[in-house]
Amino acid sequence: MRMRATAAAVSGALALSALAIPAALAAEAPAKDAGAAVRAAHDADVRKAASTQREAAPFGMRATTPDDGYGDTTVSDVVVNGGKDVVLGTTKTKTVTVSYKVTDDSGVAWADSVLWHGSSVDDIDTGVLANEDEATCTVTSATTATCKQTFTIDPQVDLFNAAAGTWKVAVIAQGNDADWVDRDVAKTFAMKRYSKLTVNASPEPVKKGRTITISGYLSRANWDTSKYAGYTKQAVKLQSRPMSGGSYATLKSYTSGSGSSAGKVKTTRTAGKDTCWRYSFAGTSTTPSVTSKGDCVDVR
Secondary structure, eight states: OOOOSSOSOOSSSOOOOOBOOOHHHHHHSOOOGGGHHHHHHHHHHHHHTOBOGGGGOGGGOOOOSSEEEESSOEEEEEEEGGGSOEEEOSSOOEEEEEEEEEEOTTOEEEEEEEEEEESSTTSEEEEEEOSSSSOEEEEOSSSEEEEEEEEEEOTTTTOOGGGOEEEEEEEEEEETTSOEEEEEEEEEEEEEEOEEEEEEEESSSBOTTSEEEEEEEEEEEETTTTEEEEOOSOEEEEEEEETTOOOOEEEEEEEOOOGGGTTEEEEEEEOOSOEEEEEEEOOOSSSOOEEOOOEEEOBO
8 A cells, every 4th residue: 555645634524544554464564675665664654544444434423334324425336447457567557547436416525445455444454545635526417426536556565466366446425415425345356466478389490290399488476576486387278270370279278387397388299280389378366367479380
């Protein structure tokens, strides 16, 4: 969670406090050699701002359930990153847009949201605050507005390997009549570790009847080390097509190696005709699918 100068306050009687990493969990988060100083400062800010949405309930009231509020204000149609998974590598930041609809019979006063990971808002291990102090809400009718915010995610500050998988969007909004709604989980989305897959078919060219070795390497972002590492024990499909064109067809599935061969896959085929080879990985809940470029072999 990146803390900003305005850590929690937003307009009106409502406030959306920063969702924070508890100190104990922050201490357990693995330090990164390349960004240890940034991580330390980040964790210190988080501990300073350790509070939740419930502590910011309006008019002295304290929310006691994951979805709370007063009156007829509602939040719906939450969309994260255009409905696509959020995928990050090891160093580059990524800015995603979150949009949602807010409805109130008196019209919409304002709204705000937070991205977070953990079992509950009382047990968050990391999260990201919006770039804006509150959402930009465009009125679409007397009772409805479409609200948008952007979030810039830094894998070296906001993410670690255990944070890959399901994330949540918390939204709080207020109507012009002071009705309000506070939803801890208005939407879920997938945060994934960027993956790479290579292939090398050799020798090339090759005489007909000789053996071709087709090697590949499946790797993914390691957010703990800010490097890429082999993704072990994963199903990787070998596919081929004629060099002249056409669609790739799956021949067989192999399992990527572990230990000193982590992420590696290798098999052999007998050279029969000019063929293009590639590997394909279907993806998991923490890692996106990826297909290597084709490597074509001239058979003579």
